[in-house]
Amino acid sequence: MSEKLHPVPQEWATRAHVDAAKYDADYARSIQDPDGFWGEVGKRLNWITPFTKVKNVSYAPGNVSIKWYEDGALNVAANCVDRHLATRGDQVAILWEGDDPKDSKAITYRELHEQVCRFANALKSRGVKKGDRVTIYLPMIPEAAYAMLACARIGAVHSIVFGGFSPDSLASRIEGCASKVVITADEGLRGGRKVPLKANTDAAIAKVGGVDTVFVVTRTGADVAWTEGRDIRYEDAVAEASPEHEPEAMNAEDPLFILYTSGSTGQPKGVLHTTGGYLVYASYTHQLIFDYHDGDIYWCTADVGWVTGHSYIVYGPLANGATTLMFEGVPNYPSTSRFWEVVDKHKVNIFYTAPTAIRALMGGGEEPVKKTSRASLRLLGSVGEPINPEAWEWYYRVVGDSRCPIVDTWWQTETGGILITPLPGATDLKPGSATKPFFGVKPELVDAEGKVLEGAAEGNLVIADSWPGQMRTVYGDHKRFEDTYFSTYPNKYFTGDGCRRDADGYYWITGRVDDVINVSGHRMGTAEVESSLVAHEKVAEAAVVGYPHDVKGQGIYAYVTLNSGVEGDDALRKELVAWVRKDIGPIAAPDLIQFAPGLPKTRSGKIMRRILRKIAEDDFGALGDTSTLADPGVVEDLIDQRQNKA
Numbered sequence: 001m002s003e004k005l006h007p008v009p010q011e012w013a014t015r016a017h018v019d020a021a022k023y024d025a026d027y028a029r030s031i032q033d034p035d036g037f038w039g040e041v042g043k044r045l046n047w048i049t050p051f052t053k054v055k056n057v058s059y060a061p062g063n064v065s066i067k068w069y070e071d072g073a074l075n076v077a078a079n080c081v082d083r084h085l086a087t088r089g090d091q092v093a094i095l096w097e098g099d100d101p102k103d104s105k106a107i108t109y110r111e112l113h114e115q116v117c118r119f120a121n122a123l124k125s126r127g128v129k130k131g132d133r134v135t136i137y138l139p140m141i142p143e144a145a146y147a148m149l150a151c152a153r154i155g156a157v158h159s160i161v162f163g164g165f166s167p168d169s170l171a172s173r174i175e176g177c178a179s180k181v182v183i184t185a186d187e188g189l190r191g192g193r194k195v196p197l198k199a200n201t202d203a204a205i206a207k208v209g210g211v212d213t214v215f216v217v218t219r220t221g222a223d224v225a226w227t228e229g230r231d232i233r234y235e236d237a238v239a240e241a242s243p244e245h246e247p248e249a250m251n252a253e254d255p256l257f258i259l260y261t262s263g264s265t266g267q268p269k270g271v272l273h274t275t276g277g278y279l280v281y282a283s284y285t286h287q288l289i290f291d292y293h294d295g296d297i298y299w300c301t302a303d304v305g306w307v308t309g310h311s312y313i314v315y316g317p318l319a320n321g322a323t324t325l326m327f328e329g330v331p332n333y334p335s336t337s338r339f340w341e342v343v344d345k346h347k348v349n350i351f352y353t354a355p356t357a358i359r360a361l362m363g364g365g366e367e368p369v370k371k372t373s374r375a376s377l378r379l380l381g382s383v384g385e386p387i388n389p390e391a392w393e394w395y396y397r398v399v400g401d402s403r404c405p406i407v408d409t410w411w412q413t414e415t416g417g418i419l420i421t422p423l424p425g426a427t428d429l430k431p432g433s434a435t436k437p438f439f440g441v442k443p444e445l446v447d448a449e450g451k452v453l454e455g456a457a458e459g460n461l462v463i464a465d466s467w468p469g470q471m472r473t474v475y476g477d478h479k480r481f482e483d484t485y486f487s488t489y490p491n492k493y494f495t496g497d498g499c500r501r502d503a504d505g506y507y508w509i510t511g512r513v514d515d516v517i518n519v520s521g522h523r524m525g526t527a528e529v530e531s532s533l534v535a536h537e538k539v540a541e542a543a544v545v546g547y548p549h550d551v552k553g554q555g556i557y558a559y560v561t562l563n564s565g566v567e568g569d570d571a572l573r574k575e576l577v578a579w580v581r582k583d584i585g586p587i588a589a590p591d592l593i594q595f596a597p598g599l600p601k602t603r604s605g606k607i608m609r610r611i612l613r614k615i616a617e618d619d620f621g622a623l624g625d626t627s628t629l630a631d632p633g634v635v636e637d638l639i640d641q642r643q644n645k646a
């Protein structure tokens with residue numbers, strides 16, 4: 001692991017919301033006095049009924065119950081929109097950049113307010129009321145944000161399904177929360193290709209039924225099938241609706257949304273988040289971690305179909321009165337300079353993306369980046385997977401011109417917001433480490449028996465106490481919630497991730513606990529071997545899994561994607577084995593290397609190691625749930641080219 005340290009630049013220590021001394025003091029207070037600390041932070045929102053209670057949490061086995069601000073009432077849309085009208089009605093709320101570089105649009109807070117009110121009324125006119133579930137299956141267009149906020153405004157619970165998912169995945173999610181309303185578009189547009197969203201919706205509904213209303217946004221104007229009485233053109237519905245709407249008073253613990261996890265480790269879970277604690281946490285983390293100041297242009301490249309899009313494109317930024325950029329396209333269309341062209345076009349100051357995107361762009365070299373200015377950039381962020389030090393350094397040096405700190409933010413759909421992260425004015429950076437806990441977050445490392453490990457150690461990452469953004473239950477299945485997160489280590493929230501803490505108290509996520517491999521009795525996180533492989537100049541991406549090995553117990557099987565233009569052969573296999581052997585040690589040297597032009601990834605860009613594990617075990621008959629794969633086609637090629645054929 002990298003031992004390099006990037007100290008906080010002086011100007012950052014001065015200008016940021018939080019410097020090192022404040023971090024230490026506030027962190028200590030947040031742990032010693034959570035009620036006092038979060039009681040104060042909770043005041044950042046507008047409450048219709050102010051809360052008098054702050055935290056009421058039990059992690060006790062069989063009786064897990066999580067409540068924050070439980071006697072307060074508020075409305076999320078009013079906090080994200082209405083309360084900014086007086087001071088920033090004409091400020092841009094959403095800066096939309098279309099798939100086609102010629103398409104962009106700026107929506108002010110005043111315009112946002114009108115759109116959200118109109119759609120809230122349109123939903124109501126179709127009988128949608130507080131507590132009803134609404135499925136949103138939209139591309140990255142402003143209507144996705146309008147729809148989320150309109151649901152929040154009337155107290156309906158939204159469940160967003162990523163626009164790239166198949167009819168089957170959509171069907172199971174519609175059924176999972178029994179939603180009667182779906183909001184979709186005629187077609188989506190990504191990387192110049194059309195996605196048949198309405199046709200997929202029709203197919204999904206045909207499968208599960210129960211849907212009586214489908215709102216259809218016109219995105220491409222394609223001719224789509226129409227079910228009279230059920231389907232409504234979004235534009236007609238909002239044109240007819242009133243632009244005024246009184247937001248519903250919601251209890252802090254009323255549900256805000258359901259969101260299914262990526263499904264990297266198994267069947268996706270319907271994570272339920274509620275109103276008050278979630279918004280406090282999303283807005284507070286957004287402001288401090290991205291050091292958001294008035295006037296900044298902030299861009300998170302995630303999709304609203306996953307939690308990062310919920311907390312850090314829509315709810316957190318808008319609650320803070322920010323200008324948030326929403327991007328419909330992909331990083332490599334029309335060219336691999338697209339991200340940086342968008343940064344220059346909109347003068348983006350804060351940029352937040354995923355390691356998978358960085359590694360993909362890294363494979364294309366520096367030129368597509370360097371030909372753009374990026375002078376507006378001040379801060380970079382990373383989320384979704386451990387970022388290997390090699391990719392971190394490239395992001396820092398090539399994208400950020402060695403000028404912008406990187407916040408490597410560790411969190412989960414379940415956590416609602418970021419839990420472990422640097423604060424750019426407070427934390428010296430170590431490439432590859434998510435560094436330190438955010439306020440109120442109490443991480444612990446435990447061994448397999450649950451013994452708490454002190455000091456520098458490696459173990460399973462648990463969180464010993466609650467924070468306001470924590471999920472409250474698995475929708476409709478509280479027992480699964482308790483079993484999944486609170487039964488492995490009683491009285492603690494189990495993250496499922498492995499982690500190392502160094503002598504400076506920095507946290508290094510080593511990957512999923514399930515991904516730890518045991519080679520001749522040595523336990524090893526797959527992330528470490530992957531980092532080493534990716535550090536080789538010919539390698540773009542790597543995924544490592546264990547497979548049964550007669551002598552070692554488990555052998556190391558590496559799937560390697562090479563940089564464009566590089567051919568994989570036996571000589572390169574030998575070279576890579578020697579490389580890892582020298583870098584980490586003989587114990588980590590891969591036994592088998594398969595060159596793979598593509599890896600199976602979830603829609604949020606995570607490698608699905610459980611599928612790779614099956615292929616490496618030569619047991620590809622039972623791949624399990626593959627419905628959340630981005631491109632199911634890559635799996636066949638991987639099976640075909642496997643290195644361990646019996």
Ligand code: ATP
Nearest residue numbers: 261262263264265384385386409410411412413509
């Ligand atoms: P499922 O729970 O269905 O298997 P998932 O865990 O991939 O899906 P998410 O909630 O989107 O679904 O992902 C959270 C996980 O992503 C974390 O548990 C962690 O493994 C990984 N992760 C996210 N951010 C980081 C980061 N900055 N560093 C390391 N790992 C990260």
Ligand code: MG
Nearest residue numbers: 261265412496
């Ligand atoms: Mg998970």
